[in-house]
Amino acid sequence: MSLITPDSGLIIxxxxxxxxxxxxxxxxxxxxxxxxIKDRSTKIEDSLRKAxxxxxRLSELTEEHRRMxxxxxxxxxxxLKEAAQARDNIIEQARQQAQDExxxxxxxxxxxxxxxxxxxxxxxxxxxxxxxxNVAEKIIRKDLESTDAxxxxxxxxxxxxxxxxxxx
Amino acid sequence: MRFLKxxxxxxxxxxxxxxxxxxxxxxxxxxxxxxxxxxxSYEWHITAIGGRPVSIPLPVIVHSRxxxxxxxxxxxxxxGEYEGFHISETSGKIVETAxxxxxxxxxxxxxxxxxxxxxxxxxxxxxxxLWAAGWYKKHDGMKEAPTGVPGLVEMLVTMITNDVxxxxxGKDYEKFAPYLLTAxxxxxxxxxxxIVPFFPGGANVTGNIAITMVLALCTxxxxxxxxxxxxxxxxFWPDVPIFLKAPAPIMPIIEIIGLFTKPFxxxxxxxxxxxxxxxxxLCAVAVIFLTVKMGPLINGSLGVIAVFFxxxxxxxxxLVAFIQAYVFTMLSSVFIGLAHQEPETx
Numbered sequence: 001m002s003l004i005t006p007d008s009g010l011i012i013x014x015x016x017x018x019x020x021x022x023x024x025x026x027x028x029x030x031x032x033x034x035x036x037i038k039d040r041s042t043k044i045e046d047s048l049r050k051a052x053x054x055x056x057r058l059s060e061l062t063e064e065h066r067r068m069x070x071x072x073x074x075x076x077x078x079x080l081k082e083a084a085q086a087r088d089n090i091i092e093q094a095r096q097q098a099q100d101e102x103x104x105x106x107x108x109x110x111x112x113x114x115x116x117x118x119x120x121x122x123x124x125x126x127x128x129x130x131x132x133x134n135v136a137e138k139i140i141r142k143d144l145e146s147t148d149a150x151x152x153x154x155x156x157x158x159x160x161x162x163x164x165x166x167x168x
Numbered sequence: 169m170r171f172l173k174x175x176x177x178x179x180x181x182x183x184x185x186x187x188x189x190x191x192x193x194x195x196x197x198x199x200x201x202x203x204x205x206x207x208x209s210y211e212w213h214i215t216a217i218g219g220r221p222v223s224i225p226l227p228v229i230v231h232s233r234x235x236x237x238x239x240x241x242x243x244x245x246x247x248g249e250y251e252g253f254h255i256s257e258t259s260g261k262i263v264e265t266a267x268x269x270x271x272x273x274x275x276x277x278x279x280x281x282x283x284x285x286x287x288x289x290x291x292x293x294x295x296x297x298l299w300a301a302g303w304y305k306k307h308d309g310m311k312e313a314p315t316g317v318p319g320l321v322e323m324l325v326t327m328i329t330n331d332v333x334x335x336x337x338g339k340d341y342e343k344f345a346p347y348l349l350t351a352x353x354x355x356x357x358x359x360x361x362x363i364v365p366f367f368p369g370g371a372n373v374t375g376n377i378a379i380t381m382v383l384a385l386c387t388x389x390x391x392x393x394x395x396x397x398x399x400x401x402x403x404f405w406p407d408v409p410i411f412l413k414a415p416a417p418i419m420p421i422i423e424i425i426g427l428f429t430k431p432f433x434x435x436x437x438x439x440x441x442x443x444x445x446x447x448x449x450l451c452a453v454a455v456i457f458l459t460v461k462m463g464p465l466i467n468g469s470l471g472v473i474a475v476f477f478x479x480x481x482x483x484x485x486x487l488v489a490f491i492q493a494y495v496f497t498m499l500s501s502v503f504i505g506l507a508h509q510e511p512e513t514x
Contacts, residue, residue: 003443006378007208007261009229009276013283014382021290021354022386025297026346032301033325034345036309043310 201454206372206446208282210242210255210262214367224367226284228253231275232264242278285371286379289358297321297353328352328497336501337508344504347390351383352497359442359489363449363482374492375442377435384435387500392427395507403427430503434496441492445485452478 136157204213212224225243230253232238244250245262256263256271262278263271279287300321303314314322333341333348358379361369373379403423405413412419455474459467 003203003207004377006381007276007376009278010208010280010282010376010378011382012277013279014286014379017283017286017290018354018382018386021294022347022350024294025350025353029294029297029301030325030346030349032304033297033322034329034342034349036304037322037326037329040309040313 198454198458202447202450205370205450206375206443207260208280208376209260210245210278210280212281212284212367212371226279226281228262228278229276230262230264230278233272233274235264238274281371282373282376282379285361285368285373286358288368289361289373290354292361293353293357324353324356325349328494332494332498333501336498337505340508341501343394344390344501347386348497348501348504351386351500352493355383355438355496356490356493359493360486362442362446363485363489372443372446374438375446377439380435380439383438383496384431387434387496387503388428388431390500391430391503391507394504396510398509398511399507430499434499438492438496441488445481445488449478449481449485452481 140153210228211226214222214224216222225241227239228242228245229237229239232252235252238251238253240250245253245255248254249265252264253262253274254265255261261273262276264274266272296317300314300318303318307314313319328349329341329345333345337344337348355374358373362372362374364370404420406419406423408419452474455477456467456471459470462470
């Protein structure tokens with residue numbers, strides 16, 4: 001049967017054609033395609049890894065960002081609290097100072113009033129003394145004609161003066 | 169609905185065609201029909217119009233011991249003898265008549281139907297693969313993926329490289345990838361062209377034992393020329409009890425036989441599968457012509473069945489075309505991989 005006996009002419013042609021095809025494809029065809037496929041798969045792997053890294057980095061950044069915002073909030077709250085405290089302190093101090101000032105003023109006023117009163121009393125007493133001396137002079141001029149009466153009067157005056165001294 | 173319409177149209181066409189055939193009273197020689205289609209020939213028969221065969225004459229190149237080289241077109245042989253050569257009745261090959269009356273086979277390098285089919289398939293293969301390779305020169309392969317033919321070629325190359333070659337051959341697969349890919353695409357293209365029913369397809373290239381023999385021989389060389397020390401040690405001095413290799417070298421003989429049975433199985437597998445597929449399709453089609461004598465009703469109904477069966481077989485053969493190319497490449501890869509195995513360290 002000719003089907004299972006290989007034909008020499010066909011073998012020669014096949015060898016020749018297959019050799020040429022193999023030479024052309026192995027030199028210009030498949031290495032180019034294989035290299036590109038390999039390069040591309042390397043690139044895809046690379047890109048995937050990079051994307052992964054970027055994602056990780058991004059999540060890190062987000063986390064950092066979040067933490068920063070939190071820190072800032074806390075700081076802000078602290079500052080606000082401090083400010084409130086400082087304000088309270090200042091107000092408290094001012095009030096204290098004002099009270100002190102007022103007390104001092106009142107004290108001073110009291111002292112001055114006391115002084116003024118004293119001075120007025122002294123003036124009045126002097127006036128009264130002068131007046132009484134004048135009155136006494138007049139009375140004495142008129143009454144002191146008799147010695148008896150003079151002595152009487154003198155005693156009375158001395159008593160009165162002593163009383164006045166005690167009363168004042 | 170459209171599908172149904174086309175089915176009815178096909179049935180009507182077949183019935184009329186068979187009625188037409190009946191009038192002519194075709195009588196079929198099944199053996200000649202099948203072997204004429206799957207075998208090789210000196211001309212490319214395309215069809216017959218009005219009983220006259222239409223075929224493309226192909227160049228005949230022969231070298232005779234006595235008269236030297238001859239080169240002429242095959243249609244010169246139709247009338248009988250030309251330049252002392254004629255086509256033998258028994259073998260169907262070109263022979264010359266020796267002075268003593270016996271038929272002598274000259275050295276025959278004719279471009280037969282199979283050679284032309286082979287050339288066409290190879291040309292198509294080279295053009296398509298170089299097209300794919302050229303695509304990368306014009307485009308930046310890092311930024312865009314190919315579409316169309318380059319995309320298809322790239323997909324197949326990726327598949328064969330990753331699924332077959334890389335796994336089976338092992339670490340230095342890149343050295344063998346060009347051969348294995350060439351073998352795969354070569355077989356695939358010629359297989360598929362073989363089931364295209366009209367010119368320039370239809371030549372039973374990969375179902376011819378000469379073709380598969382050369383392919384198997386290439387694998388044989390790729391396996392044994394690059395085998396490592398361990399591989400050859402395993403053939404001539406395998407790890408078996410000593411009485412199996414000396415004094416009578418039983419195991420080495422078995423191993424050496426195995427060396428040749430591997431490519432032989434590759435050769436026969438591809439050849440037999442493709443040949444059987446062709447014959448099956450031809451048989452399915454032949455049903456239409458064989459049943460002509462049984463009347464238009466049986467002929468028409470069997471014709472419909474035969475057409476559907478033929479479509480089914482064509483699809484199956486398309487699958488087989490791919491599977492056989494895949495299997496040939498995979499087994500070649502495995503054999504190459506086995507010749508590169510490192511000894512197991514304990």
